[in-house]
Amino acid sequence: MLETLGSEYETLEVVYKETKSIRELKGFLSEHRDAGCLVLSAHGSYDNKNNSAGLSIGEDIWMANENDFSVPPIVLLSSCHVSPRGSGVVSVADMFMRCGAFTVLGTFIPVDVRRNGLLMIRLFLYIAETQIGKYDFKTLDEIWAFIVSSNAINEVIDSNPALKRWAMQVKPDGSFPLKDFQQIQSVGKLRVSHVYEDTMNVLSEMMKGEKLEAHLENIKHTDNFFPESLFYQLIGHPENVFITNKVFEQASES
Structure with missing residues (x-):
């Protein structure tokens, strides 16, 4: 999937295509050189014997190590373990930097496709709303x-079906606990360095007196959830990818 931003971020064109070979994928990239973002959804392949991590494209494992293509400034790899660290691995995420990307999102480990989808949706939602x-x-x-x-709230409630049903149960006024947590209860209470602990504390306050409180206590004492979102990494220079910049906007208007 490729996304192209309009001249002043007023329009957003999304081009989607399923490619079945590396050659077809490169052709698609060549047709959309003006794209601002590339999202690649594919299986990741980590070969620990050869110390390499690539993408499964058709029948091949692609390392993106050729010189006959280029990529948009933002590349998001919706794939398992395409950017492992710690053993000097050669990864497709690093190779995309060589091909012209400013920043690449990759994963250290295998990830759940549903949770990955939620992260990608939330990322584009906040980009658009920003x-x-x-x-x-x-x-x-x-x-x-x-x-x-x-x-963290999504990872905690996903670990227990009863908690997930409680969090998504819509009230007569249209609100539901997950929405209350995100927009009201947790505002100003989640420290980046203690986000899971603070999330649990806010949930405990919200669930006081409810039968499901025991489920949350069990999770708190057993750490029975997996902080999957911490195993993603934005490499390169994401701090140089401006979503909004008033100085740039004023200069453009003048």
């Missing part, structure tokens, strides 16, 4: 830091 002035983020790294730090 552009229309709803939030004060300036750069991509600021938005991503917020996405990760605020995603």
Whole structure:
């Protein structure tokens, strides 16, 4: 999927295509050289014997190590373990930097496709809402830091079906606990360095006196959830990818 931003971020064109070979993918990239963002959804392949991590494209494992293509400034890899660290691995995420990307989002480990989808949806949602002035983020790294730090609630409730049903149960006024947590109860109470602990504390306050409180206590004492969003990494220079910039906008208007 490729996304192209309009001249003043007023329009957003999304081009989607399923490619079945590396050659077809490169052709698609060549047709859309003006794209601002590339989202690649594919299986990741980590070969620990050869110390390499690539993408499964058709019948091949692609390392993006050729010189016959280029990529948009933002590349988001919606794939498992395409950017492992710690063993000098050669990764497709690093190769995309060589091909012209300013920043690349990759994963250290295998990830759940549903949780990955939620992260991607939230990322584009906050990018769009930042552009229309709803939030004060300036750069991509600021938005991503917020996405990760605020995603703990989703990982906690996903670990227990009963909690998930409670969190998504819509009240007569149209509200539901997850929405209350995100927009009211947790505002100003989630520290980045203690986000899981603070999330649990806010949930405990919200669930006082409810039968489901025992489920939350069990999770608190057993750490029975996996902080998957912490195993993503934005490499390169996401701090140089401006989503909004008043100085640039004023200069453009003048």
